[in-house]
Amino acid sequence: MFTSATYSVRMPRTVIAQISDTHIPGRGEASHPGADPVGNLTAALAHASQRCAGVVITGDCAAKAGTDAEYAAFAEVIATATVPVWLVPGNHDDSAKMQRCSTCPRSMGAVTT
Numbered sequence: 496m497f498t499s500a501t502y503s504v505r506m507p508r509t510v511i512a513q514i515s516d517t518h519i520p521g522r523g524e525a526s527h528p529g530a531d532p533v534g535n536l537t538a539a540l541a542h543a544s545q546r547c548a549g550v551v552i553t554g555d556c557a558a559k560a561g562t563d564a565e566y567a568a569f570a571e572v573i574a575t576a577t578v579p580v581w582l583v584p585g586n587h588d589d590s591a592k593m594q595r596c597s598t599c600p601r602s603m604g605a606v607t608t
Contacts, residue, residue: 512543516555518587519572521564532558536572544577554585561589566596 517536520526543550552573557565566589573580584590 510547512539512547512550513553514539514543514550515553516585517552517569517572518555518558519565519569520558521562522568524558524564526558533568533572537575540573540576540580544575547578549579549581550576551581551583553583555587556582556585556593557587557589559587561587561592563592563596566592570596 514536518526518532519536520532526532540550556569559565582593584593
């Protein structure tokens with residue numbers, strides 16, 4: 496019988512973190528009152544970098560309109576990760592701008608999704 500105990504012995508475990516809806520504002524732009532999206536994402540990436548093989552950020556990386564300033568601020572934060580980060584654009588995101596501003600791994604010239 497194949498149990499969870501034998502699974503951990505037979506199959507190596509790979510942990511991937513998934514973060515969603517970061518809504519990072521551009522530098523100096525307002526966020527929701529009391530919110531700290533840059534601080535929260537920075538802390539989450541620091542934690543994930545110590546415990547995971549990579550991080551998938553799913554959608555709504557930009558705060559509102561997907562401006563260059565929002566993606567520049569987002570890129571600054573994700574550059575602090577010491578593991579690969581993969582992006583999946585959301586409805587607040589402009590995938591072309593994400594590709595220009597991102598230092599994430601690329602597949603065939605596009606942000607890996």
